[in-house]
Amino acid sequence: MIKNRVAILDVGSSKIKALIGERGVNNSFSILGVSECPYEGFFEGKFFDVKGFSNAIVASIKALEGKVKADIRQVYVGVPGAFTILENRKYKIAYGKKKKIKEKDINELYETGRIYVEKEGYEIIAHSDVYFVLDDNRKIIDPVGNVSSMLGGNLSYILCNKYFINTVKNALNGLKTDKIVFVHQGFAQGGSLLDREVRESPSLIMDVGYINTDFTIILGNGALALGSVDYGGGMMTAAFVEKY
Numbered sequence: 001m002i003k004n005r006v007a008i009l010d011v012g013s014s015k016i017k018a019l020i021g022e023r024g025v026n027n028s029f030s031i032l033g034v035s036e037c038p039y040e041g042f043f044e045g046k047f048f049d050v051k052g053f054s055n056a057i058v059a060s061i062k063a064l065e066g067k068v069k070a071d072i073r074q075v076y077v078g079v080p081g082a083f084t085i086l087e088n089r090k091y092k093i094a095y096g097k098k099k100k101i102k103e104k105d106i107n108e109l110y111e112t113g114r115i116y117v118e119k120e121g122y123e124i125i126a127h128s129d130v131y132f133v134l135d136d137n138r139k140i141i142d143p144v145g146n147v148s149s150m151l152g153g154n155l156s157y158i159l160c161n162k163y164f165i166n167t168v169k170n171a172l173n174g175l176k177t178d179k180i181v182f183v184h185q186g187f188a189q190g191g192s193l194l195d196r197e198v199r200e201s202p203s204l205i206m207d208v209g210y211i212n213t214d215f216t217i218i219l220g221n222g223a224l225a226l227g228s229v230d231y232g233g234g235m236m237t238a239a240f241v242e243k244y
Contacts, residue, residue, distance in 0.1 A: 007076065
């Protein structure tokens with residue numbers, strides 16, 4: 001893998017796209033290589049053809065490796081909303097006395113809250129905050145450095161279906177990839193496209209695919225809601241054709 005460059009596997013509802021790029025100027029992205037491969041897609045959280053999906057992943061990665069002339073060791077996999085669920089929890093830790101909040105206290109809050117959102121058949125792939133709360137009931141974005149006897153917050157956890165995780169890992173098993181990171185597509189898009197000021201109010205990210213459409217409501221650094229419907233651009237086009 002080329003240093004300072006990131007490989008992404010974008011799982012759409014009609015094709016798999018593999019990309020490699022790096023950060024450009026003014027928060028832009030510089031795409032250095034792209035390959036894509038069509039496949040049958042998915043419906044109601046299941047792939048129509050698992051083998052065909054796996055073959056499309058392998059073909060996309062190998063084609064990308066050929067273009068950049070380097071092995072892909074790390075892959076960030078974009079997870080469609082159909083394979084995820086969101087758990088929002090208000091949780092707090094009381095310290096008994098006032099103390100200065102540190103980064104490790106935030107991590108402890110997340111870790112303690114995990115036990116309340118874990119579900120059989122799912123794996124937590126992301127956690128974030130809609131807001132934090134101190135002992136004076138102030139809602140803040142970054143509590144580090146504040147003095148408080150309590151740290152709480154509205155925490156959001158995104159869980160991915162292990163069916164999706166295992167299917168992708170099995171597909172990549174024969175390649176040289178040794179690190180796979182799963183990322184919810186809508187949440188990643190919201191963090192990249194929406195400035196911090198915009199995220200102070202609820203914002204909707206809508207990603208229309210061929211068979212599937214995802215919805216993500218972003219607030220603060222977290223997600224308020226995730227949604228997915230099995231109706232995409234392909235169905236919309238067919239509806240227009242039938243009507244007109």
